[in-house]
Amino acid sequence: MAAPLSTALDIYFSGHHSDVKRTSLSRKWLRQNMSKKFAICCGTSKSTPKAHPTSEEPGTKGASLSEQLKPLSNITLSSPTTEQSHVLSKPKSIWVNPTKPKRTVLSLQRQKRTSHSYNPQIRDLKRFAQKLNDCDDSEGDFLAALEEIPQPLTRDNALLVLNSLRPWQKAYLFFNWLKSRNLFPLETIFYNVTMKSLRFGRQFQLIEDLANEMIENKIELDNITYSTIISCAKKCNLPDRAVHWFERMYKTGLMPDEVTYSSILDVYARLGKVEEVLNLYERARATGWKPDPITFSVLGKMFGETGDYDGIRYVLQEMKSLGVQPNLVVYNTLLEAMGKAGKPGFARGLFEEMIESGITPNEKTLTAVIKIYGKARWAKDALELWERMKNNGWPMDFILYNTLLNMCADLGLVEEAERLFEEMKKSEHSRPDSWSCTAMLNIYGSIGDVELAMELFEEMSESGIALNVMGCTCLIQCLGKAMQFDDVVRVFDISIEKGIKPDDRLCGCLLSVVSLCEKSKDEKKVLACLQQANPNLVVFIKLVVDKKTSFETVKEEFKGIMSNAAVEVRRPFCNCLIDICRNKGLQERAHELLYLGTLFGLYPGLHNKTADEWCLDVRSLSVGAAQTALEEWMGTLTRIVQREEQLPELFLAQTGTGAHKFSQGLGIAFASHVKKLAAPFRQREDKVGCFVATRGDVVSWVQSQLPSAAATT
DNA sequence: TTAGGGTTAG
Structure with a gap:
């Protein structure tokens, strides 16, 4: 039988693919169709999948709600089946009768709460509940205290007490006590209140037990029950259970209201199931929500x-x-x-619009905007906003303080950061913590001030602020750049002792320190640290620096190392490995590594070609990797000139000015390598970090490199 | 927390 609830949307949205194209398609579709009162065709295939409706929605009349909703839970929510992919692969143009109302997927009326009249005993009952809250956590003491309960214990009185008990253990004990006394039937609301309490304690299993007990005892589960179960499952990181109860709700014929509905939308959203969210959203909107x-x-x-x-x-x-x-x-x-x-401009516009509309920003607003300005390196906007925060007395908390410190690190505002850090020390509620210190270590690392960094490190252990893995990384990077390898080892050892678990970023940092070592005894010490953090990486380094290792072996092992590393450290890993090889004079291996990095997509956008201009963008490369890339490029250009293939008018090499104002070494090193190769690039005066050459420059350079070729022309 | 849903830090 045809799926009763199916419309064009079922076919269009029933897929479980979350790729960007379909998502944006869905949204485009949504955008275009949201206001229309009827569905339109959405496919071109000539064949008609049997399981789906065409112009009508047959078989819906007289079907139970549960049956009507079944397709929704099956098609939308469960995992993909072959049948569905079949449906997906053969969409069919269909018309849905515009005069037929849309089938609802949610109740437009929010569940009403029962109102209760004023309870004259409220003060006594509150006092009693407080006494229960104050008593010892043991079951015996609690039950003894219960003996003094004001009489008579009516349903309303019990509910009031149940609602006032915390933590969850006490509410749960009281609920079970009520159950054992059998004074009156425990209806849905008693379960709901108890579940709410259990949710605060993240006791999902107990909540689920209660829900099953309700089912067994034929006590109605309502929207409040379901939304409490779903939100608790979400809180306890059990999305599968949330989905399970949502589906059960439909199966039993209960329609979710908007609270339950938005709660489940959030579950799918957190699972990254964008398409399912859009599907559910659209369906609900189409029914007038x-x-x-x-x-x-x-x-x-x-x-x-x-x-x-x-x-x-x-x-x-x-x-x-x-x-x-x-x-x-x-x-x-x-x-x-x-x-x-990554849209700072729109964020700024939205923020101003918010202020304009009369809403006062809170800590979270300001944290978000300050972070955006810092990451965008919008120093002017960031400082202006900071000033406004102070002038308007907008709220601050320690997360916002730390975000301001990070912003200072992003913008290189050393003095401002130091002032703020001191202010935090004096404050009552925003004392510096690991995050604040990490931000400061980051700043000191960026300006290469080892003394200040180490001073802070000592200060931290004195004041009992634990160093975290990122702070450790910043400090080691700073010490490495200052060539203080013994301190690198000391800080690393202390960190491990204190229980810091090295992550891939710390390994990348150690790897970069290895590349800085000039003496083999230093290299050995740092490699010993890396050995503890990531032994496989050490094995790989040894393999790579051994001339006898074949390219095929390097390729195979490279793949293994990179696929085991977090995405954001893969390129830095490759950069450092190239640097290490070059430092040892293993140019050929460096070229192989750059090739492998390119092969595995670690350097997207390294080469950009248009008809008029070819560009080598080495901004995300280390010095050694950039030098290798330049050599590689010159080799390629040489071959192209020799083969007399077409060349553009202009050649460009970009080193950028360094993402950070403190790191401008790449441009200098690149310039000196250009000079060494006598490559025809010259640095543009109007644009730092930009090197240019014309076609003529390149051709004559190639000819000058090949004296025999030059002689024949 | 006064029977249910949403937002802050490398």
Whole structure:
């Protein structure tokens, strides 16, 4: 039988592929169709999958709600099956009768809470509940204290007490006591209140036990029950259980209201199932639902997680077209999302719009915006905002303090950071912690001030602030650059002793320190550290620096090392390995490594070609890797000239000015290598870190390198 | 927490 709830949307959205193309397609589709009252065709295939409806939705009349909803839970929520992929691969143009109302997927009415009348005993009961809260946690003491309960213990009185008990253990004990006394039937609300308490204690198993008990005793589970179960599963990082209960809800014929619905949207969003979220969202919208700001916050966060700028704009556009005014949380979420999508300009606009609308930013807003300005290196905007924060007395907390410190590190604002750090020391609620110290170590590392970095390191152990893995990395990097290898080893050993677990970034840092060692005794010491952190990496280094190792072996092992490393450290790993080889005069191996790095996609955008201009962009390369890339490029150009193939008018090599104002070494080293190779590039005066050559320059350079060729022309 | 959903740090 045809799936009753199926519409064009079922076929279009039933896929479980989360690739970007489909997601953006879905959204595009959503954008175009949201306001239309009927579904339109969405496929071109001529064949009709039997399992799906064509122009009608047959078989829905008289079907139970549970049956009607089955396809939704099966098609939308469960894992993909061959049948579904079949459906997906053969979409069919279909029309849905516009006069037929959309089948609902959520109840537009939020579940009403029962109102209770004023309880004249409220003061006595509150006092009694307080006494229970104050008594010892042991079951015996609690039950003894219960003997003094004000009489009579009516349903309402019991509920009031249950609601006032905390922590969860006491509420749970009281609930079980009520059950054993059998004074009155324990209806849904008693379970809901108890579950709420259990949720605070993250006791998902107990909540699930209670839910099963309700089912067994035929006590109705309502929207509040389900949303409590789902949000607890989410809190306990058990998305599968959240989905399970959501599906069960449909199967039993209970329609979720918007609270339950947005809660499950959030579950899917956190699982990264963008398409499912959009599917559910669209379906609900199509039945006339006007989502509230919480839903938009969920969507905004989801798009932020994938840095999906179009998605964020879609959320804004939806809110605008539905006349939903963003609240503080929505603004915060969208600002955060804009940051993740790398759109500082739009974030700034949104922030100003928020202020304009009369909303006062809180700590989270300011943390998001300061972070964005810092990462974008917008010093002017960051400092202006900081000033505004002070002038307006906007709220600060220690996360915001630490974010300001990180911003200072990003912008190289050393004095400002030091002032702020001192201010934190004097403050009552925002004393420096590991994060603050890490930011300072980062700053001292960036300006290469080993003394200040080590001073802070000692100060930390005196004041009992633990060094974390990132602080350790910053400090070791700083010591390495200062060639203080014994201190590198000392800091590393202390860190391990104190229980720091080395991560890939720390390994990358140690690897870069290895590349700085000039004496073999230093190299040995640092390699011994690396041996503890990542023995495989040490094995690989030995293999690579051994001339006898074949390229095929290097390639195989390279693959293993890189696939085991976090994505963000793969390129730095490769850069350092190239540096190590070059330092040992193993140029050929360095070229092989650069080739492998390129092969495995670690250097996207290294070469950029247009008809008029070829560009070598070495901005993300280390000195050795950049030199290797330049040699490689000159070799390629030589071959092209010799073969008399087409060349563009202009050649460009970019080193950039260094991502950080303290790291400008690459341009200098590159320039000297250009000179050494007598390559025809000259540094542009108007643009630092940019080297240019014309076609004529390159051709004559090649000819000068090949005297015999020059003689014949 | 006063029966249920959303937002801050390398």
